[in-house]
Amino acid sequence: MPPRASLLVFCATLVLLLVACTGTPTPLAPGLSGSVGLPHAGVLTGAAALPARGAGYRLLRNTSARYGTPRLVATVKRAAREVAASRPGAPLLVGDLSNRHGGRRNGHRSHRTGRDVDLLLYCTTPDGRSIPSPGFVRFGADGLAATEDKRSPFVRFDTERNWQLVKALVASPEADVEWLFVARWLEALLIEHARARGEDPELVWRAENVLLQPKDSAPHDDHFHLRVACSPTEAVAGCEGRGPAWPWLPEPLALEPWSDAEALSALIDDLLPGEPVTAATTRTP
DSSP, X not given: OOHHHHHHHHHHHHHHHHHHHOOSOOTTOTTOOSEEEETTEEEEOSOEEOOSEETTEEESSOOSXXXXXXXXXXXXXXXXXXXXXXXXXXXXXXXXXXXXXXXXXXXXXXXXSSOEEEEEOOEEOTTSOEEOOOSSOOBOTTSEEEOSOTTSOEEEEOHHXXXXXXXXXXXXXXXXXXXXXXXXXXXXXXXXXXXXXXXXXXXHXXXXXXXXXXXXXXXXXSEEEEEEOOOHHHHHTTBOOOSOOOTTSOOOOOOXXXXXXHHHHHHHHHHSOSSOXXXXXXXXX
């Protein structure tokens, strides 16, 4: 075998092995971008930062975990703005998103790829006055939560405004909600409220599907955990959802796979200078 041909075969084999084993963007796999990998095992590139405050929301604390995909950040802004416009009151408190480049975050198993965010629950005084959330307080099935404030020892789950938040998320064609984790008894309060209000049955059905108490973590009786699905373009760039393919989510892109010869020649062309090695030159007559 000529020396150049041997070099081509060696380089192609090496590249194929490296690309097959990587799950993050590298010089050998530059096409991976955005939300890469699984929510609990991945990274984030091209992140957008959620400002400390905006229309209808503010960050719970000054944190480095304020980054997400541009679509997630836009979803949080839009939903908070819609709730504030339809039901004025205390702002939505936003907890952790992801680190700027994703990866492990203390206190979270997921939140690694820019598709997760914690949203604290809207609450009121026992007599119904909207107040800022006192933090991660745990609501019971009666809709009440104890606080550490002796002047106001209890707060009430604001069912109406929390439903408006769920509605804004599941009704948005841009959000592509995969899951909205919350305790099952709070889900029951929300769905019962929506039905009593005469909300669109299709919308309520969507909410019933995405609202879920996780089985492998805390019950989420003190906040919503929003996770958005991979968009079709994000999936092509390395996003791995593995969540339900809800019928209202966009269809995946229909891609025609390359042949082995085409993929091999493209990899070699990227690595070696000189004349391009076309797919035709790698095929035997």
